[in-house]
Amino acid sequence: MTAALVHIHHAEAISAAGDDLAAARATFAAGAQPFVVPTHFAARGVHHGLCAALQPSPRESRAIALLKRLLSRLPAFGDDDAIYLATTVGAIDCLEQNASGPTPDCIGILLDAVQRHFPRCSVTLVAAACASGQSATAAAMRALRGGRCRRALVIGIDICSEFVTSGFVSLGAVSRTLTVTRPYDAQRDGLLLGEGAGALLLGLDAGGAGGTIGALLAAGESCDAAHITAPNLAGEQLAALITQTLGRAGLRPEQLGGIIGHGTGTIHNDQSELAALDLVFAGQGACPPLLSIKGNTGHTLAATGVLQIVYGLDFLRQGQLPPQAGLQQPAAGAERWVAAQARPLRCPRLLSLNVGFGGLNSALILEGRA
Amino acid sequence: MITAGVCLTLQQAVCLRRETLAYDGLGELKKLIVAAADRFVPGDLEDFRRACDMVRLAQLGAILAASDRRTWSPAGTALIGWNGCGCTPANQAYWDDYQQHGRETGRGMFFVPTLPSIPVCEAAITLHLQGPVCYIRTPPQTRKLQEHLDDLFSDDATIRQIMLAEIHVDHACLLLCDRQPGPLPDHNDLTAVFWQAKKDLTP
Numbered sequence: 001m002t003a004a005l006v007h008i009h010h011a012e013a014i015s016a017a018g019d020d021l022a023a024a025r026a027t028f029a030a031g032a033q034p035f036v037v038p039t040h041f042a043a044r045g046v047h048h049g050l051c052a053a054l055q056p057s058p059r060e061s062r063a064i065a066l067l068k069r070l071l072s073r074l075p076a077f078g079d080d081d082a083i084y085l086a087t088t089v090g091a092i093d094c095l096e097q098n099a100s101g102p103t104p105d106c107i108g109i110l111l112d113a114v115q116r117h118f119p120r121c122s123v124t125l126v127a128a129a130c131a132s133g134q135s136a137t138a139a140a141m142r143a144l145r146g147g148r149c150r151r152a153l154v155i156g157i158d159i160c161s162e163f164v165t166s167g168f169v170s171l172g173a174v175s176r177t178l179t180v181t182r183p184y185d186a187q188r189d190g191l192l193l194g195e196g197a198g199a200l201l202l203g204l205d206a207g208g209a210g211g212t213i214g215a216l217l218a219a220g221e222s223c224d225a226a227h228i229t230a231p232n233l234a235g236e237q238l239a240a241l242i243t244q245t246l247g248r249a250g251l252r253p254e255q256l257g258g259i260i261g262h263g264t265g266t267i268h269n270d271q272s273e274l275a276a277l278d279l280v281f282a283g284q285g286a287c288p289p290l291l292s293i294k295g296n297t298g299h300t301l302a303a304t305g306v307l308q309i310v311y312g313l314d315f316l317r318q319g320q321l322p323p324q325a326g327l328q329q330p331a332a333g334a335e336r337w338v339a340a341q342a343r344p345l346r347c348p349r350l351l352s353l354n355v356g357f358g359g360l361n362s363a364l365i366l367e368g369r370a
Numbered sequence: 371m372i373t374a375g376v377c378l379t380l381q382q383a384v385c386l387r388r389e390t391l392a393y394d395g396l397g398e399l400k401k402l403i404v405a406a407a408d409r410f411v412p413g414d415l416e417d418f419r420r421a422c423d424m425v426r427l428a429q430l431g432a433i434l435a436a437s438d439r440r441t442w443s444p445a446g447t448a449l450i451g452w453n454g455c456g457c458t459p460a461n462q463a464y465w466d467d468y469q470q471h472g473r474e475t476g477r478g479m480f481f482v483p484t485l486p487s488i489p490v491c492e493a494a495i496t497l498h499l500q501g502p503v504c505y506i507r508t509p510p511q512t513r514k515l516q517e518h519l520d521d522l523f524s525d526d527a528t529i530r531q532i533m534l535a536e537i538h539v540d541h542a543c544l545l546l547c548d549r550q551p552g553p554l555p556d557h558n559d560l561t562a563v564f565w566q567a568k569k570d571l572t573p
Contacts, residue, residue, distance in 0.1 A: 003525070088485055095461055103462040107486060111507060122514070125507040127456075127486045135504050142521035163461075166468055167481030220526075221502035223449075225494045228417060228482060237500065244528075357482060358491025360503060 002250040006141045006202050007212040008366075009151070012073050013310040014066065015196035015297040021314055027296050028311070028322035031340065033180060035192055035298065041096070041162035062195075063091040063159045064113050070155065070197040071117050077201075079120040082149035085111060086126050086136035086156040086302040092163045114155065122149070129356025130262070131221070132156065133305020134364050137200065138219035144204050156306030157197040164301070165193055171229065173266055181299075182326040183263035183292035184270050184338040191264040194298020198306030214313045217349070217365040220245035224359030231268055231355055235276030238361045242280045242351065245363040253281050256288045256365075257345035258321045259337075260308045260352045263292020264299050265326070269355065274333055288346060290337035291315075295325030308352045309366055316368025320344045371552040372567045373531070374438035375545035378431050380423065385438045386545075386568055396426040403433055410437040413496040420479055421492065422460060427542035428489035428535055429496045435533060435544040436497055446530035448501035448522060451490035452515050452560065454537040456507065460484045489537045493544075501529055510558040523549055536560040 016034045018024030027034060040062065077083075090107035098104055107125060115123045128135035133156035140152035158164075168174050168191070175181050175190035182188040206212050222241040224232045232238070246253060261273050281287050293304070293311055300307060315321055320342045327340045348368035355361050375386040383391040383399065393399040400418055403410050413433040418426060428451075436442045464480040471477075482488060487505040494503045502522065508514035519532055531548045536559060543560040545567075555566045 089457070089461070092461070095465055103458050105456065105458050106461060107456055107507065108458075122508075124514075124518075126504055127506070128504040129485050129487050129491075132487075132504075135502075138502075139506070139518070139521070142525045143517070146517070146521040146524060148517055148521070162473075163465060163468075163484075166473075166476035167464065167478070167484065170476035170478045170481055221504070223491065223494045223500050223503040225498045225500050228488065228492060228495065229478075356487075357485060358487055358503065359495070360487070360491065 002248065003218065004145055004204055006144055006204060006216040007206050008200055008214040008216065008313065009203055009212055010075055010201035011213060011310040011313055012070060012199045013307050014070055015300060015307055016194050017296045024311060025314060031323040031325040033295060033325050035179065038160060061091040061109065062093045063110055063157065066159060066195065066197050067110065067113055067157055070157065070199055074199055075201065077118055077121065077153060078150060080149060081121050081151045081153065082143050083114060083118055083121050083123045083153045083155065084126055084136040084140045085114050085123060086132035086306065088127065088129060088132060088158055088301045089164060092161050093159065096161060096163055128360050129358055130301055130304065131354035131356035131360040131362040132302035134219065134352065134354040134362035135221060137216065137305060137309065137364060138221055138362065140202055141216055141219055144202060151201060151203040154200045154202065154306060156303040158301035158303050159195040160193050168193060175265065180326055181265040181295060182328065183265040183295050184324060184331055184334045185327050186329045186331045188265045188267065188270060188331065190266050191294065191299045194300045196297055196300035196303040196307055198303055198310045200306060200309060212369055214316065214369050215367045217367055218245050218249035219364045220248065222361045224361065226359055229357050231272035231359065233268060233272050233275065235272045235279055238272065238276035238355065239279035241361045242276060242363050245365060249365045251365065254284060255347065255349065256351050257347040257349045258288045259290045260312050260350055261290050261292050262353050262355045263294055265294060270331065273353065274337065277337065278333065287336050289321045289339065289343040291321045291324055305354045305362065312350045312352055312366055313368065316345065316348050316350060371547045371550050371554065373546045373548050374435055375543070375564050375567065376431055376434040376438060377543045377561055377564050378427060378434065379541045383434055385434060386564065386571065387438050396423060396430060399430055403430065411442050414498065415496060417492055422463065422483055424459065424537050424539060425483060425489050425492045428493040428537050431535065431542045431544040432493035432497050432533065435546055439546055444498050446501060446528050447499045447533060448529050449490050449494050449499050449503045449533045449535065450518065451487065451505035451535045451537060453507055453510060455539055457484050457486040459539050490535050493535060512554040512557050512563055516554050519547060534560060
């Protein structure tokens with residue numbers, strides 16, 4: 001038996017792809033890569049490369065400023081509603097600026113800011129590394145189905161910072177080109193970071209003043225339980241999760257219109273993801289088109305899962321996936337999945353994937369509305 | 371609902387059902403566990419040596435909590451980290467190390483634990499738990515955690531049990547909960563839940 005539909009009533013996204021959906025649509029359509037040299041932090045020896053930064057440094061925390069921009073766009077929210085906040089390191093710039101004194105609780109600072117904005121709502125922080133955005137969405141779906149709230153707001157947010165950028169450089173995960181990231185490409189060599197914030201307002205009722213702009217059919221989460229940073233290159237756990245999630249939605253693989261992959265542009269992430277998709281779609285003739293938004297937005301960490309859903313709804317409205325930004329020559333085996341041109345969706349349903357450190361996997365299926 | 375559990379510090383591990391272990395540091399606790407392999411469930415401790423204490427508490431606590439259960443199987447086990455001190459100490463450790471190196475290079479061994487989900491992911495790797503794994507922070511009321519447990523159980527029939535972990539810098543509490551009805555007692559942290567459960571078990 002499939003679970004109740006979770007309707008999406010409102011969606012917002014802020015990323016380097018665009019300050020609003022219209023601007024982002026143009027960025028995606030052009031396959032543009034709006035990466036710039038970061039000006040809000042500098043380090044002497046670390047070559048940070050470009051990133052998808054959104055604004056100059058504000059007086060207050062950059063993370064808090066971004067959160068406020070997002071919150072200012074959201075509709076009114078009731079007292080019996082619940083909020084799920086996804087972030088990896090929160091207001092990490094508060095630590096960077098902290099010359100002395102006690103260590104700031106950076107995720108707590110962001111959580112408290114959300115709680116202050118919605119003082120009577122229940123706020124839960126969900127952290128599952130780079131799968132946090134979809135993990136928070138899955139938690140919100142469960143809460144709605146469990147009758148714990150009338151509506152649920154999911155927020156995904158992370159910033160570009162010296163802390164995170166130097167960390168990813170230390171892991172060898174950042175593109176050595178420092179200027180371009182190429183998800184699913186034969187020449188891919190790493191990610192570029194981005195910052196972003198996204199929000200989804202969810203409910204079980206399809207009605208209401210704003211109606212519905214889409215629906216979440218099913219979500220699933222699992223853990224490779226194999227390595228703290230490296231994914232399972234054979235993609236078995238992720239493939240099993242996708243199959244399980246399709247089953248929970250009552251769908252077969254051929255009933256997907258397209259896929260928004262995690263697609264960081266690192267050698268191992270993309271290889272693992274493509275292997276998983278090959279397992280799920282083994283024996284299928286034509287594959288649904290695959291896209292990573294990180295070619296346009298950079299890797300926005302916990303925000304990416306929410307942004308994938310928000311932008312995915314817009315792709316569903318257009319009936320096509322935009323060109324894969326940064327793609328020159330598809331990686332071996334990726335030819336059947338990705339393209340440098342826009343491609344039509346064969347039906348109004350998308351699979352969205354997140355993976356994160358710790359071997360965390362997340363799959364989510366969304367459906368468009370006319 | 372609670373079937374097993376452990377409260378451990380850097381010197382002592384009190385199990386819900388089994389005997390208390392005393393040791394001098396987590397390295398010695400690991401040696402105790404490895405030396406008495408027939409008394410503990412097997413665990414992958416490959417990452418132990420380079421891990422910080424929060425990760426070590428999660429890894430060893432997971433083995434002890436699983437071993438405290440009468441029969442253990444990792445199948446269908448989810449793992450939720452709840453509250454505790456999150457990633458604040460790890461953030462400071464990475465940033466201090468980065469600054470001490472002239473802000474020229476970070477070190478991955480310090481960067482990876484800056485995610486609050488890392489201790490529970492390491493625990494999942496240790497026991498090979500492939501269910502959902504994440505860290506959540508709610509107001510410090512176990513009824514808030516209970517909601518997540520109930521939602522997870524009702525949403526996914528393949529989940530047979532959930533391991534809860536509250537990890538601090540120098541102590542941790544891990545509890546195993548199964549699908550049997552019965553709410554967590556109302557407390558502000560898992561340690562208080564553990565001691566109430568321990569008291570209830572005492573004849």
